[in-house]
Amino acid sequence: MTKARFTHIGGPTVLIEFGGWRLLTDPTFDPPGRTYSFGWGTSSRKLTGPAVTAAGLPPVDAVLLSHVHHGDNLDDAGRALLPDAGTIVTTASGARSLPAARGLSAGRTTRLEAPGRPAIDITATPCRHGPPLSRPIVGDVIGFSLTWPGQEHGPLWITGDTVYHRALRRAAAGIRPGTVLLHLGGVGFPLTGPLRYTMTARQAVRLCEAIAPRTVLPVHYEGWQHFRQGRDGIERDLRRAPERIRDLFHWLPPGTADHVLL
Template identity: 65%
Template sequence: MTGVRVTHIGGPTALIEIDGLRLLTDPTFDPPGRRYAFGWGTSSRKTAGPAFPAAELPPVDAVLLTHDHHGDNLDDAGRALLPGVRTVLTTPAGARRLGGNAHGLAPWDTWKLSSPDGTTVEVTATPARHGPPLSRPVVGEVTGFALSWPGQSHGVLWISGDTVLFDGVREVGRRLTVGTALLHLGGVGFPITGPLRYTMTAAGAVEVCRLLRPRTVVPVHYEGWSHFREARTAAERTLSEAPAEVRDVFRWLPRGTATELSV
């Protein structure tokens, strides 16, 4: 069985090591304190930095970038490291903006990544919607990613990206067997848009677990910014009321520590 290690560095940023292949999700390495504008009158202040700086990363083979146009998913320090990796996979719109080594994947497009030692991972872009219905023209394109490789025991490793529960996520459940899910939580909201949420809440995550039945759920992107409306403690209260078969699959990783996962 292929060995997999996941290091949650902070926010949406995780280092995924699959044998000899190192993949980095949504690189965010700026220090805390700055406020970032997201457009349409929305903004957020970064309240926590990464577990370690970008300079301490091992060599990275590819970046899986769910979207490039929000500072909590790609900040200045994260953007600076993109040219140093062989491949950046992102949305078609993001690839046009980034150029260079960036490749855009529409939903259900695939791309093969390989390391010198022969490790090969197939990446499939999965649907994501960063907010309520009809919000895409405002919030822009986002994507998730499903990772598959020979020797997986329980199904694909799915990275949800910044999404709410919608038909595209249900389609993931119909088309793929998900063994491990890196779920972007946090219930993002802004004063200007009131009760609307732009990422998944814990209640949404419970429903996703019922639909996809993953063996392991690793929450990411739920703290460290002022626009999150549901931090870990609030999410855990919701999860404590879920059935055991849902509640027990959640695994909160310590930041900055490589954790072995059975995938």
């Protein structure tokens, strides 16, 4: 059994510590107030800053970067820490813009190894960061399934920015994750009306009913103008879900390490 520490820094940014490893997801450390362009006439303003500054981080062994082209997943301060962050794992297209990054497409695997630590196999999982046929507009995005010796409850799965879709459901069923770091928020823009670009709570319930994880850790649902469903909205929808689904959700306190058994 692995006891891991999760520190939610803000948005999609989480420091994960276990077995001597320190992994950082989607580094975002810019202060609030700036508006970021996401292309095709869409943009969003950052409303809250990180609960931990980049300078306050311990040394990081690897960064798991779901995509490189949106400021709410990789901002200027996050990009600045990459050269000192050890291994970077991201999309195949994104790796071409980052020196020495490992690029993965969905279904491909890379391994992290270091003396005295468990080897971690990282497999990219499919994401669709928007409605059907939106990939040419929104770009390549991946999630990450992490396995290592001693896991009792199944892999750790970081969904990345995605809506609920068939390839995601199939991949999740194959992974059978024990713990899910779940990107939510129901992202939307005035320009695109009712279309959503990340999962809503109702979609998350459908996913959890399909794969029955042990623990769900919601992230990336707050701190930005483009989120259409914050924690209150997520919890309101969860109240309509079966109790066994509601009980899976565990909210990470911002900036404070929380322990989870993996």
